[in-house]
Structures are given as C-alpha cells and as structure tokens.
Amino acid sequence: MDSLVASAARALAAGDPLGALKRVALRDDPPALALRGIAMAQLGDYEQARKLLRRAARGFGAHERLAQARCQLAEAEVALAARDLRQPVHSLDAAAQALDALGDRTNALHACLVAARRHLLVGDLVAAGVALDAIEVADDTPPALAARTELTRAEVALRRVRAASAAAALERAHLAAVEAGIPALIAEVGRVRRVLSVPSARMISAGSARPVRLDEIEALFASHSLVVDACRRVVRSPLHCTTLAGRPVLFALIAALAEAWPADVSRDHLIECVFRTRVADESHRARLRVELSRLRTTLRPLARIEATRQGFMLTPIDASAVVLLAPPVDGPAGTLLALLEGGESWSTSALAHALGTSQRSVQRTLRELEQAAAIRAIGQGRARRWLAPTLSGFATNLLLPGALPVD
Known part of the structure; x- marks a missing residue:
C-alpha cells in the first residue's frame, strides 16, 4: 500500500x-x-x-x-x-x-x-x-x-x-x-x-390519555394491568399474552373496548370502528356477533367480553385495570414515519419490503403524507426516494416493523 x-x-x-x-x-x-x-x-x-x-x-x-x-x-x-x-x-x-x-x-x-x-x-x-x-x-x-x-x-x-x-x-x-x-x-x-427521554407511545386508560416514555412502558408491562398494545398488536396480562398481529378485525374490536373501559361500547360504534361504515345493517350486526365470539375465544385466559344494555364491555380476569398503549401516530402513516425517522432516504420498494406489504399500499400512504407536508420526495421515477423529519417530541421505536412481544 x-x-x-x-x-x-x-x-x-x-x-x-x-x-x-x-x-x-x-x-x-x-x-x-x-x-x-x-x-x-x-x-x-x-x-x-x-x-x-x-x-x-x-x-x-x-x-x-x-x-x-x-x-x-x-x-x-x-x-x-x-x-x-x-x-x-x-x-x-x-x-x-x-x-x-x-x-x-x-x-x-x-x-x-x-x-x-x-x-x-x-x-x-x-x-x-x-x-x-x-x-x-x-x-x-x-x-x-x-x-x-x-x-x-x-x-x-x-x-x-x-x-x-x-x-x-x-x-x-x-x-x-x-x-x-x-x-x-x-x-x-x-x-x-x-x-430514552422522550415519549414513545400514548397510554389511554379510564378515559384519559398521556404520553409515556420507554421506561414507563417497561414498568407498565410488569404491572398488574391488562395491556392492549396497539404498537405490536398484542394483548397481555400479568399471567398471559396473546398476539393478534394477523387478525386486524379482532384487534380493532379489543382496542375499541379497551379505550372505552370501564364503560361499555355501543354496537353501532363497534361496527363503525371495525367495519368502517356509519350505516349499520343486519349483516354488519351478524358479522359483529361472529367476530366477538372469535375474540372471546382468543381472550379466554385474559378477559371476558360481556353484553350490556347498550353494547359490550371488557372485563379483565387477572388484571386490576385495562390500558390501551397507542402509537403516537395512528394507522399505517405512523409506521412509515417511524421508518423514515432515521433520516435516511427510502425507495417505495424498500419501504414495502420492510413493512411486508404491497408497493401500491405504500404509495397511497406516501401520497397522503406528502399532501400533509409530513414527508418529501427527491428524484424522479426509479430514483425517487422519500425523506421525513423526526417526529417532534416523540420517539417511534415501538412502531417499527416486526416488533415482537417482550420476552
């Protein structure tokens, strides 16, 4: 040399x-x-x-x-x-x-x-x-x-x-x-x-919501609460844990019930949250009953879903409270922003590969974020890359793809 x-x-x-x-x-x-x-x-x-x-x-x-x-x-x-x-x-x-x-x-x-x-x-x-x-x-x-x-x-x-x-x-x-x-x-x-010093998620319990840091989330997982983790699509109690990562309808149901706890949730509101429709008919109500039955079976060691006069409510079995752990930004946009947060530029195909979804779905979300001025594109055609600024005041580690339950 x-x-x-x-x-x-x-x-x-x-x-x-x-x-x-x-x-x-x-x-x-x-x-x-x-x-x-x-x-x-x-x-x-x-x-x-x-x-x-x-x-x-x-x-x-x-x-x-x-x-x-x-x-x-x-x-x-x-x-x-x-x-x-x-x-x-x-x-x-x-x-x-x-x-x-x-x-x-x-x-x-x-x-x-x-x-x-x-x-x-x-x-x-x-x-x-x-x-x-x-x-x-x-x-x-x-x-x-x-x-x-x-x-x-x-x-x-x-x-x-x-x-x-x-x-x-x-x-x-x-x-x-x-x-x-x-x-x-x-x-x-x-x-x-x-x-470590900025919020990583939002904790919703008994009608109130507040941002929480990573150490607070770790303490929450070790507590006696029933935690519905919307960042990982996991439901955990002090003694049991189950994942709903591949069952979006069931997770939407448990998230709606957990957010309302200790109150109940009306049938029409559950249909609106889960099936994305404001006009419920008998077919929606029948499907809601089917999905609730599946959710009861899945959550049997963790909680009961009881019918009320207005709708349904969640009752934990081994836990003292119900907590919904929500990401800072809801929906697929939050996951994309978490990937872009590092400051590196990403292609659409790389984002789709990392998220395990289709390029078309990623492109739709990217267009929405671009219109909201949350991200920007550089280059054209195959050379186009996407960038985003860091989310102000939030750390988004919990949103990154493939996140697993704490072992």
Whole structure:
C-alpha cells in the first residue's frame, strides 16, 4: 500500500471523506477505487459508491480474495445505508466467511454487525440477536466498531422495551465513540440516547390519555394491568399474552373496548370502528356477533367480553385495570414515519419490503403524507426516494416493523 492510499484510509477511518478524496480522487487503481467508493458513501452518494466498489472488486479479482471480500462487505453496508433491502444476503455471508478464513477478524466482525443491522431494520429481532452474539467486543476491538456494536445492541433492547439494558449499551457506545473521535458517530449515539427521554407511545386508560416514555412502558408491562398494545398488536396480562398481529378485525374490536373501559361500547360504534361504515345493517350486526365470539375465544385466559344494555364491555380476569398503549401516530402513516425517522432516504420498494406489504399500499400512504407536508420526495421515477423529519417530541421505536412481544 503506497503512502497516498494509506493516508486516504486513515482519513476515512477518522470520518474525513473529503480529505481521503483529495488524495485518491484522480486514481483508478483498485485500492483507490475502493477508498473513493467508501468516501462517496460517507458523503451520501450511495449509487456512485456502489459503482466504485464494484469496479474495485473486479479490479482485485479472485487472486486478491481478501481485498475483494472487503469491497463486497463495503458494498453490502452501502446497500444497507441506501435502504436497498432487495439485495441477497448470501454475498454478505460469503464475504464474512472469506474475511474470517483469511485472518481479517475485525472486518469479519464488521460483516456480522452489518447483518445484524439489516435484520434489525426489517424487524427480525431474533436473527439480529444471533448476529450480535457472534461479535465479541474485546480490548483490541477498534473503538468505532465497538461503538457501532453497542449502538446496535441498544437498538435491539429498545425494540424489546428494555430501557435499562438500552441505557447501559448506549453508555458503552458513547465511551467508545468518544475514543474513536468520529463526530458523526458521537452524534448518532446522542440521537439514540434522546429516545430514552422522550415519549414513545400514548397510554389511554379510564378515559384519559398521556404520553409515556420507554421506561414507563417497561414498568407498565410488569404491572398488574391488562395491556392492549396497539404498537405490536398484542394483548397481555400479568399471567398471559396473546398476539393478534394477523387478525386486524379482532384487534380493532379489543382496542375499541379497551379505550372505552370501564364503560361499555355501543354496537353501532363497534361496527363503525371495525367495519368502517356509519350505516349499520343486519349483516354488519351478524358479522359483529361472529367476530366477538372469535375474540372471546382468543381472550379466554385474559378477559371476558360481556353484553350490556347498550353494547359490550371488557372485563379483565387477572388484571386490576385495562390500558390501551397507542402509537403516537395512528394507522399505517405512523409506521412509515417511524421508518423514515432515521433520516435516511427510502425507495417505495424498500419501504414495502420492510413493512411486508404491497408497493401500491405504500404509495397511497406516501401520497397522503406528502399532501400533509409530513414527508418529501427527491428524484424522479426509479430514483425517487422519500425523506421525513423526526417526529417532534416523540420517539417511534415501538412502531417499527416486526416488533415482537417482550420476552
């Protein structure tokens, strides 16, 4: 490695992409192309970064497998930053195995971290945890890698509603980021730390509503209340827990009953909430009876649904109160805003993949948010990407896709 390439690599490690480009911008040899690609990624030009990294990988060829694997790892990380979730993960796995076999333990661990971050982004917390378990932060681990590892551990803990674990991981991430001396990394850790001090959801109980922080939500889950979690579509009591994630009609019913508790809910109001119609006929009433019967069966260990003169009311079995935990923004718009909150640009296809829904549904919601000036688009056609500002005063970790019940 010549002196200019070595100097450019040190500049990139310190978070100075412009300084790196000054040294290798006019060179087309594979090492310089790789460094230019990483620099362009740090500057936010992901498409150009991926082109440069692919050229570098081809230039190294099979006879320089270690350098080629490093380029493949860098390209996978750029794809993650660009929110291109359609790329297969087998190339990242192959690069990680090659790096480990060739003795580049640091980059092999970094590949595990990239895989964990990808799993976290699409909501697969189990796979993210497995990938993180393969990363051992030792005394000789580079501070930047240690900071990003602890930051990812904190984000997994946030999704699992474990405030204390998240705070401890963020403290370790902050110390490592300060040691690394990279301002952007320190700022990212600070952004996630602020999540612990701002509301993450709304708690509705006995006719009153108030915003709650993550530690309050964790305490609520440990209390003696029946919690109807609209962020995860889960109903939990001190002794039992059941998910209604795949049964939207049943969850709409239990959410309406929980919001009104301890009062009852009229039949017409339930029909309006669940079936989205203001004019109820006999077919709606018949279907309501069927769905309530299914809900009674599902909630049998948790609560009873009793008929009243006006409609129906919810009565918990092992709990002292009923609480509805609602997201800051209701509906699919809130989930989209949660994904866009990180500040990265997303394509429509990537949003649909992350949410597990169709592009057409995502496009409809995006148009509504754009008309409300909640998000903005950049680019045209296939190059169009979507951005949104952070929700003022709210952290939306609980809204991200694939959120699972607390275990």
